[in-house]
Amino acid sequence: MSQKNVNACPKCLSDTYVRAKKILIGKSSPGRLFPDFKERAGYKRKDQLAVDECKQDAVGDPPLEQFVDGCYCENCGIGFVPDSYLLTSVVQKT
Template identity: 55%
Template sequence: MESCPRCGSIQHVRPKAILIGAASPKKRFDGEEKAGYRRLDQLAVDECDPAELKSAPLEQFVDGFYCGGCEVGFVASGLVRDGD
């Protein structure tokens, strides 16, 4: 069980399936920065380690956690791949 990144506790943390974005702005705009683009998600499929993802069409659902105390969802850091 992971501890909550906000409060640091595991008391209110439980496993939860988390829906992530289909593509990051980097992939969506061919690596270009778009001024004023507001990102609605905080993590996308192409930013994750492929070995940690489910097979298509379920790759947007990842195993994560939810802290009921902070009302925040999060994933283990091992899911996110290192920057290119």
């Protein structure tokens, strides 16, 4: 059984074109900005990540907490962070 490479692109599943890059994430999740906000069942915000959805040790000190060490796939043109940065509640939603 093969282990999933942490730095593999979630789109092309390859690490050939992946490089380390600072990624800008959102300041707050919709649930924090709008108290009455409820995510639709089965809906995933794949293109967004917010500071309050990451583990504390994954984000920097204020005012630079929105910049995290992530990865960028030059083949697909997408930035991403490892699942290990996410809080358990966020991983369970995906």
